[in-house]
Amino acid sequence: MARFTGKVVLITGGAGGIGRAAAVRFASEGARVVLVDLAAATLRQSVAAVEKVDGEVLGVEADVTRVADVEKYAEAAVKRFGGVDVFFNNAGVLGALKPLVDYPEDTFDRVIAVNLKAVWLGMKVVTPLLRARGGGAIVNTASIAGLRGSPNIIAYTASKHAVVGMTRTASLELARHNIRVNAVCPAPIETPMAQQLETEIKRERLTATIPMRRYGAPEEVAALVAFLASPDATYITGAIYTVDGGAMA
Ligand SMILES: NC(=O)c1ccc[n+]([C@@H]2O[C@H](COP(=O)([O-])OP(=O)(O)OC[C@H]3O[C@@H](n4cnc5c(N)ncnc54)[C@H](O)[C@@H]3O)[C@@H](O)[C@H]2O)c1
Secondary structure, three states: OOOOOOOEEEEEOOOOHHHHHHHHHHHHOOOEEEEEEOOHHHHHHHHHHHHHOOOOEEEEEOOOOOHHHHHHHHHHHHHHHOOOOEEEEOOOOOOOOOOOOOOOHHHHHHHHHHHHHHHHHHHHHHHHHHHHOOOEEEEEEOOHHHOOOOOOOHHHHHHHHHHHHHHHHHHHHHHHHOEEEEEEEEOOEOOHHHHHHOOOOOHHHHHHOOOOOOOEOHHHHHHHHHHHHOHHHOOOOOOEEEEOOOOOO
């Protein structure tokens, strides 16, 4: 299976659980991978994980909310690998776990900056690179919190609903450029973010709302992302895919 031989895949949030699993998956299928993250130490671990499967990989330390950093990671991808074919626009933060009346304003602004504005900024800067290759694929990471209400994470819910909307709009604008844009909506996945959720909500309460009665593995999200970015999905764009053990069924 080498669906991505000769392709360059750019992943934000590459130091995180889902980003790292996606990086390993894409590299195992032949891609050269660029990993972007704020967290330098865990980014190095992701780079090592890709090298372990004999992947070619570049790590770029960048804050996805800053346009200069977004331009920096895009330029780094071009400089090292000559362009970008797939953009996994995935960095995100959970923010506070508080009722909306107690939710801190600065946290609200930060969550919107990372999960919403930076998703747009990424698409804004990377789209011309995909066009330069004659087309490509974007996969944005939303969440089941982008499809329904979730108490005590008002900013996260708003930002992930926005990712769904931006994905649909981008797919309409970019179809004529041969760029497909889709979103994935995971339920809780075994990553540091889910651990943060568990500081307030017991795991049993979360899994009780999932028909399969377990969290997902990052690799299960990575498999869907790779499918959506691959030549197996050439007629799929503007689609919002759950990967949630049946939670939204
Ligand atoms: N884990 C879950 O339960 C779950 C469920 C649904 C959706 N998601 C989404 O999946 C995506 C990936 O999250 P994850 O589960 O791998 O969590 P994670 O916390 O392991 O990874 C998120 C990564 O994003 C990075 N990041 C945050 N802000 C950044 C910034 N400003 N610039 C650059 N990098 C930044 C973090 O450093 C981290 O490495 C997120 O968008 C998240 O909202 C996660």
